[in-house]
Amino acid sequence: MAAMMAADARAADWTRGRRDRRRRFALATAALGALAFLLCCAMLLMGNTLYPVGTVWNALRGVGEKGVLFAARTIRLPRMLAGLFAGFAFGMAGSVFQTLLRNPLANPNIIGITSGSSAGAVYCILTLHAGAGAAYASSIAGGMATTLAMFILSNYRKRFSASRMILVGIGIQAMCNALVSYMLIAARERDVPAATRWLSGSLNGVRLPELYPLFAASVVVIPVALLFSGQLRMLELGEDAALTLGVRAGRTRAVLMACAVVLAATATAATGPIAFVSFLSGPIAKRLAGNGNSHPLPAGLFGAALTLASDLAGQFAFEQRFPVGVVTGILGAPYLIFLLVRMSGKGEL
Numbered sequence: 001m002a003a004m005m006a007a008d009a010r011a012a013d014w015t016r017g018r019r020d021r022r023r024r025f026a027l028a029t030a031a032l033g034a035l036a037f038l039l040c041c042a043m044l045l046m047g048n049t050l051y052p053v054g055t056v057w058n059a060l061r062g063v064g065e066k067g068v069l070f071a072a073r074t075i076r077l078p079r080m081l082a083g084l085f086a087g088f089a090f091g092m093a094g095s096v097f098q099t100l101l102r103n104p105l106a107n108p109n110i111i112g113i114t115s116g117s118s119a120g121a122v123y124c125i126l127t128l129h130a131g132a133g134a135a136y137a138s139s140i141a142g143g144m145a146t147t148l149a150m151f152i153l154s155n156y157r158k159r160f161s162a163s164r165m166i167l168v169g170i171g172i173q174a175m176c177n178a179l180v181s182y183m184l185i186a187a188r189e190r191d192v193p194a195a196t197r198w199l200s201g202s203l204n205g206v207r208l209p210e211l212y213p214l215f216a217a218s219v220v221v222i223p224v225a226l227l228f229s230g231q232l233r234m235l236e237l238g239e240d241a242a243l244t245l246g247v248r249a250g251r252t253r254a255v256l257m258a259c260a261v262v263l264a265a266t267a268t269a270a271t272g273p274i275a276f277v278s279f280l281s282g283p284i285a286k287r288l289a290g291n292g293n294s295h296p297l298p299a300g301l302f303g304a305a306l307t308l309a310s311d312l313a314g315q316f317a318f319e320q321r322f323p324v325g326v327v328t329g330i331l332g333a334p335y336l337i338f339l340l341v342r343m344s345g346k347g348e349l
Contacts (some may be wrong), residue, residue, distance in 0.1 A: 002075035003075040018144050023223035024290045025298070027289060028288040028289040029289070029297060030286070030297055031288075032285070034300075034304060035305045039304075039309055041309075042312060043079060043083065043255060043308055043311070044060075044072060044077065045074070045077060046312065046316065051068065054152075056076075059071075059072035059073060069249045070214055070224045071147060071237060075349040077208070078210075078211060079204075079206055079311070080168065081127070081215075082206040082214075082270055083271075083304070083308045084304050084307075085179055085211065085214050085215065085270075085304075085309045086267040086271045086274065087274075087277055087303040087306060088218070088300040088301065089218060089264065089266065089303075090198065090221065090223075090254070090263075090274060090278040090281070090307070091264035091277060091285070091301070091302055091303020091304065092265040092279025092296045093260040093267070093300065094260075094277070094303070095278075095281060095282035095299035095300070096225060097258050097260050097278075098283070099160070099282070099295070100257060103162065103166060104282070104283055104339055105166065105339070107279045109259070109273065109276060109278055110171065110273060111150065111166055111169025112150065112171075112172035113147055113169075113261060113264050113265065113268075114143070114173070114264060114278075115140040115177055115180075116146025116147075116176050117140065117142045117180050117268040117273065118142070119176040119183075120138035120140075120141055120143070120326055122137045122180050123138060124138040125185065125191065125194055125195045125198065126192070127187075135198075135269070136213060137269075138172055139268055140213075140262075140264075140265045140269050142176075143261060144232070146169075146176065146307050147257070147261045149168075150168050150169050150256070151165070168261070180199070184196070197272075197323070198272045200325045201271060201274035201323055203271055203311050203324055204323065206271065211270055213270070214270045217266040218263070218266075218326065221262050223261045224255065225256060226296065228252055228259075231252045232252070232296070257314075259340055262280065270336020272325060273326045274307060274328055276304065276328045276333070276336070277306055277328055277332075278302070279332055279336065280302075280332050282295060282300040286299075287303045306328065306331075307324060310324045310328045311327070313327050314327045321328050
């Protein structure tokens with residue numbers, strides 16, 4: 001009798017704990033979504049002129065003075081959408097990679113995916129002198145090629161190794177960064193500012209047609225990543241444990257990695273490599289939403305909020321305006337140093 005009562009008590013505690021974890025996840029996700037929405041509104045309202053809500057709403061509907069229409073629909077709306085979608089893409093991609101490879105350093109910035117995209121885009125800008133469309137396609141191709149190389153080299157003797165993939169990615173990142181530096185040095189002087197501005201990660205001058213590939217990729221890829229997010233949580237336990245639970249580890253890893261690469265590459269093509277968004281989003285979203293849940297969705301929302309808030313700070317918090325990538329770099333660099341020190345103290349490096 002006592003054993004049955006103890007078992008019932010444990011079952012009740014387990015049910016209560018599961019309910020509390022779900023509630024915390026829902027509250028954190030809703031809070032991050034609300035924060036991202038408020039920041040989107042701030043991006044539309046704030047600028048050289050602060051417009052009332054009603055004026056901006058009418059402008060988005062096509063009603064109002066020409067100056068207001070131009071500011072709201074041509075400048076602020078594309079900038080806001082770029083920050084929202086690119087931030088979400090970077091945040092989700094970083095969370096997927098960090099979970100798959102079970103390492104907080106494993107994100108597109110560190111393992112070379114954004115560096116490969118950057119090398120492709122800079123080659124088009126500086127060497128081919130191509131337009132925005134060609135640079136966009138070249139950026140995506142560079143990210144895909146980098147990931148393919150990492151995946152092939154990390155599957156040595158047909159056995160996948162997460163640590164090997166991270167090391168290979170860091171090496172590819174260094175090679176791509178060296179290639180970008182060489183192209184900047186060898187390029188004509190008048191072409192360098194455009195490439196440098198793009199490399200800093202910026203929402204300045206974004207036009208709505210340039211974002212259509214990012215919109216399309218987000219609409220197709222994000223639902224797929226969310227569909228596989230439950231299996232992603234099982235893969236976090238390790239491949240053997242995931243196989244025991246019935247997860248087809250190879251297929252799931254390939255699908256999720258492809259989703260993360262498409263998101264990171266298209267976001268990089270649209271806005272440039274915005275530093276540390278993919279690196280910060282996963283760990284912070286995990287702290288907010290709690291363990292025991294899949295974190296790509298809250299990580300994406302946090303990435304969107306971080307990008308939008310950093311862009312607002314870069315525009316209005318300083319005497320001089322800074323690109324969003326500079327602000328996120330200032331925020332992310334101390335966390336990277338802290339993480340490296342902590343991992344070194346635990347013997348994980």
